[in-house]
Amino acid sequence: MAEVKVKKEVDATDVENRIKELCRQFPQGITDQVIQNDLPHLEPQQRAMAINKLLSLGQLELMRNSSGLLYRLKDAQHGSKMKGSDNQEKLVYQIIEDAGNKGIWSREIRFKSNLPLTEINKILKNLESKKLIKAVKSVAASKKKVYMLYNLQPDRSVTGGAWYSDQDFESEFVEVLNQQCYKFLQSKAEAARDSKQSPMVQRNSSFASSHEVWKYICELGISKVELSMEDIETILNTLIFDGKVEMTVIAAKEGTVGSVDGYMKLYRGVNAIIPPTGLVKTPCGLCPVFDDCHDGGEISPSTCIYMSEWLDF
């Protein structure tokens, strides 16, 4: 492609190819100095022309770092993909690319590009049809579409991680995992209790690290999606808030399975300290109209139907 365009300037093409070659060698980018060293005979003017050409063709990109300007080869792919696009499209594409896998909202594209919204919508549609970008619905706001490059995996903050499918929270899935984790911890606690060992050993063997739980859940194969250890830990946290599980953190040797930053989270199933309290064993403790109940009122203890049902139970 490039060859076709620069046929009449054979000399210049050589230079360009040489620069591209250099860039390929140093994928992190090259400075002007590197080009100078490589092609010492080249006039600065010629060099500048060649670079400018490559830049305008979108084959090179210019970056700035602490040591000065850097040239880097642009992905050959988009070079080809962006073929036939105008500058505006390229600009929008650039903005979307910068947003990474977090995606960007069309209004923010407008702010960044200073293009009218109608224009942007047209461009976005265009790019989408070329399969260069895709629109992803965010879980945070179901009506808000964010755009990102087609080949990117959306970030957790956009999809909501393993717990969402098509922006719907899969509460059943969570509940199932919650129950399975609890079952695992409880069976472990029971086994420890039945082992008839000294109390300390009993307690210690009732603990399971989050890694163990994770392995158990993975082997169970209930989940279609890949779950990370953090995912399992969030599930285990809900169990803590259910009052069914207790967590302790212990120091672990670096490199032990399941340890993170030198510590390990251990979980164990525990029993509640009291049975359901006396109040909730009466109909009044659960009554939805408790506050409206008065002697001689429309709702009164003497005529209460909940009470009658309970008494005849």
Add this chain to the structure above:
Amino acid sequence: MTSQEVRLCGLLLREHFGEVVEKVGTHLLRSGSQNLRTILHETDVSLKLVKKSLCVLVQHGLCLYRPGRKGPGSPTEYDTSSHLILRILRYPRYIYTAKTLYGDTGELIVEELLQRGHMTLSSTVKSVADRLTQNMEEGRSMDYSEVSSAFSKLVETHFLQRCPPAAAAAVKDSSSPAAGGPPAVPGTPSTPVSAAPPTPESFPDCYKVPDVKLFGRGKRQLASEDGEEQRSAKRARMDSSAHGDEGIYWQVNFERFHQHFRDQAIISAVANKLDQTSSEIVRTMLRMSEVTTSPTAACTKPLSANEIFRSLPVGYNIGRPILDQYLTLLVDDPMEFVGKAGESGGGMFVVNLHKSLANLARATLESAVQERFGSRSARIFRLLLRKRHLEQKQVEDFAMIPAKEAKDMLYTLLSQNLVQLQEVPKTPDYAPSRTFYLYTVNQLPTARMLLQNCFKTVANLIERRLFETKESKRLLEKSQRIEAILASLQASGAEPEQLTEVEEMITAPEKQQLDSLKLHVNKLDSAENQVDETIFLLESYVNSTIASS
């Protein structure tokens, strides 16, 4: 004093002492301490009745009196408090505790004392022995000395105590209360000494059993249909001989019972959380410090592991190393029932009474939410208890509940005042878009609210019970009449045909109705006792928190 408390107290007073006492009692509850004249004026009850009801209340320790606030010579003022009256609700539990600890004798002693307020040792022993004899086979009887030794045991463990002498002096001559004894009224007591009512504990020999010359055995009453009250009144007149303990009256030490209930609650919580053996260790620790620790202390006196080891019950085969392990486990437990106070003597350990109560109260709140709003709401509730302040979004994320449901649950909890909302504005105009809305749970106010709900619930249950009995009043009277006829026929040795004939006067549907009524009343009664357990836990928590802050 909330209206719920007053309502419940009124119902309790009416059940136990009748409507006049209810009127005077609730009036005192509503309007605080008052003198006789004001009570008379504001209640529209005749002087005689007011005096008698005050007498009844004082006799049962439900009412305090003290010299007037306007200096010497001003009229005595009467005062009552709901926590005194609410003890009536707990009577069955006191009696049951006495039964489990000291058998039938203990049960009857506590029951007698609760029924009559104050009694002397000798009269208690006599009536208990008589009642026990009544239930024994023909030809056997209960020895007084056995009963009085049980009495001494109850005093030794501080379950009974002497009435403070000042109070005793004032009510001495009115010891037969409800039966309409002589109209002795504590209206003009002896010269007032101090403004504050004396506590029983402040007298040195409050747990000293006097030497009583009491010999003999329980007598069998022949006319068994005599009412309890009449019998005791009769006996009071008959037994005029001196036993050496006149003027020394005894009463039930409610505080001690409450302490026992609290210890039991902690022990059973440990048993649920850890295991039986740990609860046994905690029981031993609590028993060791029973007398040395004051009832309001935040934790027991430190006990060394050696001491605990020596005091463990003999039947329990716990070796020293195992005990140490158990103690470490108890200390490590996040509920913090047991704490470590030092390293000397193999480690010094304390039972954290206040913390345990706070944990129990928290569990009570959680259980109330769980049962009423479901386990997911309980998850949110626990989450807020743990993390203090959270925004709605954070609640959804931590609890892993879909936004819509979580919102619904949070708002329901908020509307029931179980969860509070704290606004933190970024700008002074409180614009919603620039304000943080933080949800939080305040344990103490929530416990107080739940306590009020408990009072209302008990009042409702009593109300319903009264309603149920009122509905089938005719039927109940009929069955009582028929039972009386049957008894008298049996006594006169009637033919079996005659008996069945009388029995058949209650028709099958009526019998069914009676049975279901009995079932209902029993259910309501047991529910009252269950709610009282919740009340007890919450009340102890609230009191201990007030005491410690």
